[in-house]
Amino acid sequence: MSEEEQAYEPKIVAFLCKWCSSAGSDLAGVSRIQYPANATPITVPCSGSISPLYILSAFNKGADGVLLSGCHIGDCHYIEGNYLARRKIYLIKELLEMVGVEPDRFRMSWVSAAEGAKYAQVVKDFVADLKPLGPQNKLKADRT
Amino acid sequence: MIDVQSIRDAARDLLAKGEVRAVIGYQRGSRGMLAEPVTITDPEQADELVWDATCFHNLALYLVEDRKALAHAQRTPNLPIAIVAKGCDARAIVVLMQEHYFKREDVYIIGVSCEGGGVLVEYKLARLLNGAQALSAVIDGAELVVTTLAGEVRLPASEVMADRCLECREPFPKEHNVVFGEDQTSRQLVAPFTALARFEALSEADRWAYWCRQFERCIRCFACRSVCPMCYCDECVVDSITFPVAPETTAEEKANRIRWIERSAVRSENITYHMTRAMHLAGRCIDCGECERVCPVNIPLRLLNNKMEREAREHFGYEPGASIGGPSLVASFRDDDPGQFIR
Numbered sequence: 001m002s003e004e005e006q007a008y009e010p011k012i013v014a015f016l017c018k019w020c021s022s023a024g025s026d027l028a029g030v031s032r033i034q035y036p037a038n039a040t041p042i043t044v045p046c047s048g049s050i051s052p053l054y055i056l057s058a059f060n061k062g063a064d065g066v067l068l069s070g071c072h073i074g075d076c077h078y079i080e081g082n083y084l085a086r087r088k089i090y091l092i093k094e095l096l097e098m099v100g101v102e103p104d105r106f107r108m109s110w111v112s113a114a115e116g117a118k119y120a121q122v123v124k125d126f127v128a129d130l131k132p133l134g135p136q137n138k139l140k141a142d143r144t
Numbered sequence: 145m146i147d148v149q150s151i152r153d154a155a156r157d158l159l160a161k162g163e164v165r166a167v168i169g170y171q172r173g174s175r176g177m178l179a180e181p182v183t184i185t186d187p188e189q190a191d192e193l194v195w196d197a198t199c200f201h202n203l204a205l206y207l208v209e210d211r212k213a214l215a216h217a218q219r220t221p222n223l224p225i226a227i228v229a230k231g232c233d234a235r236a237i238v239v240l241m242q243e244h245y246f247k248r249e250d251v252y253i254i255g256v257s258c259e260g261g262g263v264l265v266e267y268k269l270a271r272l273l274n275g276a277q278a279l280s281a282v283i284d285g286a287e288l289v290v291t292t293l294a295g296e297v298r299l300p301a302s303e304v305m306a307d308r309c310l311e312c313r314e315p316f317p318k319e320h321n322v323v324f325g326e327d328q329t330s331r332q333l334v335a336p337f338t339a340l341a342r343f344e345a346l347s348e349a350d351r352w353a354y355w356c357r358q359f360e361r362c363i364r365c366f367a368c369r370s371v372c373p374m375c376y377c378d379e380c381v382v383d384s385i386t387f388p389v390a391p392e393t394t395a396e397e398k399a400n401r402i403r404w405i406e407r408s409a410v411r412s413e414n415i416t417y418h419m420t421r422a423m424h425l426a427g428r429c430i431d432c433g434e435c436e437r438v439c440p441v442n443i444p445l446r447l448l449n450n451k452m453e454r455e456a457r458e459h460f461g462y463e464p465g466a467s468i469g470g471p472s473l474v475a476s477f478r479d480d481d482p483g484q485f486i487r
Contacts, residue, residue: 052423053381056416057404073483083477090482091426091455091474095419098344098451100352109487122487138352141405141412 010064010130012039012123015054017047019077020112021069027116035120036127039067046070047108048081052092055106059139065105065130069122072110082110101138104129145284146256146325148195151228154254154322156190158226164252165221168206169193169228177278178266181206193228195256197264197281197288200306202432203227204236204373211246212376226252232308234317235430235465236373242468243428245376255317257325260286260333261301262309265437269304273297302333308433308446310334319468340450355415361441362414364407368435368445369421374428382417383407418448426452427473430465 016022022043028035044050047070058066068089076082089108097103107126111119155167166185171192173180179198183206184190210225229237234255241248261283269278269290276292281304283289288301302310309315311334316327346354366383369375380386384403405416429449436446456462459482462473 053404053420056419060405060412060416080477083481084474086483086486087460087477087481088474090459090485091452092423093485094455095422095448095451097348098351098448099355099415099419100348100350102348107487108485125487139412139415142410 010038012065013058013063014039014041014067015044016041017070018043020071023113024111024115024119028120031116033120035123038127039123046078046081047085060141062140064136068108069111102133150324151195152190152193156187159187164226165223167226168203170199177280197283200263202233202434204233208373208376224250224252228254229317230258231315231317232430232432234319238319238465238468239428253320255320255323258315259325259328262305264304265306272299311336337454343447358443359414360411364409367438371434371438382420422448422452425449427456427464
């Protein structure tokens with residue numbers, strides 16, 4: 001690995017459901033679990049509230065990877081929000097791949113409020129997968 | 145083959161008996177053989193209606209326009225509006241009704257089956273005619289009958305038809321009040337999603353290079369959005385100039401509105417615009433292919449919409465425009481929806 005690659009730290013935008021993953025990330029913090037600081041968390045009311053435009057816009061604003069995390073199937077605070085998210089996110093994932101964006105740049109996970117360790121692992125894996133890809137320039141806005 | 149006189153008679157009857165307030169159909173345009181959309185309100189005008197292989201337009205768009213005009217004028221007419229609808233147009237009307245854009249009784253659908261044919265593509269025809277000027281083009285069975293100054297030419301219809309018509313799975317308007325032509329739903333000219341499958345065989349790098357070439361050309365004229373019957377929002381999330389401005393809107397409010405993407409016609413914004421549009425049309429696009437036809441820079445937009453359509457069909461068992469009462473694609477779910485990609 002070259003020095004340049006080692007210095008590269010991917011920027012991750014993480015949309016976290018306020019009822020589970022957001023608390024899960026908090027648990028990872030208060031449990032003093034060490035994990036990369038690349039993810040910028042954005043708390044959303046529910047994974048089902050995610051508009052595809054949030055994801056596209058994050059890439060457009062320069063995110064190297066986008067993570068979306070919600071409650072496990074059956075655990076949604078709004079009963080069915082994560083079922084709706086699963087469908088919608090499946091479609092946007094397929095569309096991103098079709099256009100030629102690397103599939104590893106976009107990830108979804110189920111993390112409950114008790115799974116601080118899992119959240120840390122998800123971010124760790126994501127960062128490890130993003131590093132070899134390098135900066136994301138495909139959808140990033142060219143504002144020169 | 146449908147006798148155009150039967151469509152004219154139906155339209156004349158409806159108007160004369162006062163059953164509808166207008167008929168949306170096709171008439172001979174000012175551009176040679178090409179048909180153009182027309183709204184007639186007088187029974188006398190019914191003889192101007194035409195039906196041939198140049199009736200490209202998805203007339204469902206004009207139902208939307210009509211609805212918007214009525215809302216603007218604050219009128220609620222008690223008569224329905226009639227519309228000449230091909231298979232794809234009828235599916236678009238079903239989607240609009242599914243979304244409660246208007247009610248079933250507000251529309252009188254004069255269905256026309258494309259039977260074994262469809263609509264032609266001008267450049268394909270021009271290539272085959274070798275420069276000769278076509279005066280009319282009608283599909284007769286598996287052949288396209290073109291009248292030119294030099295006389296009649298018969299061409300194989302499959303060579304001049306639009307890709308969307310070749311791949312069409314439902315050339316018969318299922319939802320109709322009256323219908324002309326035979327139901328040839330089982331016809332199979334080219335397997336559905338052929339163009340998409342060909343494209344998907346490319347590698348990731350090639351796919352990206354392909355879309356770069358396409359989207360660098362986009363001039364963001366929004367013709368694809370304008371022609372789409374499903375793009376009926378007054379306020380378009382990716383187009384900041386459509387945001388409503390009232391006298392009391394302050395400069396601060398205007399400046400602070402979220403602009404998800406910019407209007408500038410650069411690659412990154414163009415891609416985001418078209419992907420957003422594809423997502424907004426997922427489960428709603430009925431593959432009339434109008435966006436692709438009107439694109440002034442020939443971006444193959446059908447690929448994006450076809451992709452969403454095929455995923456919805458294969459993984460969610462969803463067929464857009466199949467039923468008025470059914471749930472929409474993204475507002476419903478099944479327990480066995482794919483979820484293996486989630487960690």
